[in-house]
Amino acid sequence: MSTEEHRNSLADQAAAWVPPWERPRPPRDTPPDAGDDSPRPDHGGETPPEGAAASTIPAEPEPATNSEPRAPEPDTGEPAVAEPAAAEPAAAEPAAGGPEPVAGAAARVPSKRPAQRRRATAPEPARQLDDAELRGALEAILLVVDEPVSEATLADVLEQPATRIGAMLDEISAGYTAAGHGFDLRRAAGGWRLYTRPEYATYVERFVLDGQSVRLTQAALETLAVVAYKQPVTRSRISAIRGVNCDGVIRTLVTRGLVEECGTEPESGAFLYRTTPLFLEKLGLNSVDELPPLAPFLPDDVEELSDATR
Template structure:
């Protein structure tokens, strides 16, 4: 092999073909979201398929012999990491603990806006709160407290509503059991009216705001 072929890249990294195969396979398999085929892995790592197949089986055997908490399986024509069944209790405990974590004040406020104004778009929620609610909405979606509820006819923006899980966690039989909010509605309407033009739409299908409109909102960290 010539010196030109082994020269490192400008960033100081070795080429894919120069990498050690076992750790390279581990690194790739750590980020796949579905089983990766031997053909695909061989193409990505610039190695013969037979070498990749043999190495994958070696890794799988090593993890079993070492008693690791995960295993490498050939499923649906591809390879992927899975936790071992005997450690399911530990994984379940971690997942449930994350689901039961307390919501932040920002999340609670956003959830309240959705609950009382549903179905409602993200931009409407952001207008009422005066801040970008994208991150908080994603958290509420992941927790199963809110869900998509179609689109807004005028703008095509996605609408959101609370879920049955929300009712369960709040101890409510239905939305009609939510506390009365009438005394606070005028103030909420005024806030939205004042901030609607200054808050850019955070719905992916909505048009960008005019360049001469000054954005006076803040973004949650």
């Protein structure tokens, strides 16, 4: 066969070749080989014509994907070089009843890296106040307080050591006394507060009271004194000391905040009473230990009177 006839034969075969997906399919009820005695070519190709057995064009394999078919390339007489197939990751088949797999291997990799935790920054150290600024801050706070304020509270507010606060308060109090001010800074009820000096009490009373004052009765003062010196004490004990019933007076002192309940007596279950911080504040005392002793004011036959009341 000449070269020209060989090329024509190849061209005829390429023109007559029909892709497998365009060929008519036999009915399902008919067996694949029924009524067809002609040999079926492998891979879906047609029977080559006679004389072209040595130069047949191998049929293209059926594509595995749904991509569009490519047109056959003409034979140039050079051996065909197989193109390497693109390696695609095999998708894992989902298990029965399980979740659908995520498309693509890259979808299983997080697109963003987890944010790193920020380390907690150490708080900035408190600024150290100089003596003049610390003195002014303490005086400003003490002018607006309505009850004695402790050194610990002042240290927390000003962010300064409590020892330095206590030393500065002592220095301020000594400075007021040395300068002869009409007010004084002293301890009372476990804290610090500004008070007027006793030598100016008459002027202060004239300004504050102005003839209108609510004073404690003599019975209330006596009851309050008994509670202050005998606390904690029951109402029956107070009544025995005073010789009269003091239930109404106790209620009055509790209402004014000078006396409060502090538990019950184990033997009888009666309520116990004691003085409050307001009592110390009104008297300008730091604790009940600063109360004046009663020995100079007691009669000589106090033991006999005590035995008689039992």
